[in-house]
Amino acid sequence: MSDTHCPSCGSCGFPMESEDDFAGGNREAAYCSTCADSNGHLKPFDTVVALNADYFVRHQGIDLSAAVELARTLLQTMPAWAGNQSTLQ
Numbered sequence: 156m157s158d159t160h161c162p163s164c165g166s167c168g169f170p171m172e173s174e175d176d177f178a179g180g181n182r183e184a185a186y187c188s189t190c191a192d193s194n195g196h197l198k199p200f201d202t203v204v205a206l207n208a209d210y211f212v213r214h215q216g217i218d219l220s221a222a223v224e225l226a227r228t229l230l231q232t233m234p235a236w237a238g239n240q241s242t243l244q
């Protein structure tokens with residue numbers, strides 16, 4: 156398998172480059188280490204929203220409530236969550 160395309164997380168779109176970026180350090184994982192547990196299983200939607208919101212707060216310096224809204228909006232457009240309304244609350 157020689158895939159020159161940098162894979163991105165199917166949940167949050169984060170580009171996964173180093174092994175640490177992948178869930179469980181597994182380069183075959185479809186999700187990043189933020190969105191999935193060490194077994195590669197996607198965390199609950201609200202947990203992923205909270206983790207991504209926290210990232211936005213720390214890296215973009217925006218307000219937590221705005222960050223939560225941003226994360227929620229972004230995640231809902233991603234393959235892992237789009238059309239999967241049963242996981243949305």
Ligand SMILES: [Zn+2]
Binds near residue numbers: 166187190191
């Ligand atoms: Zn992710």
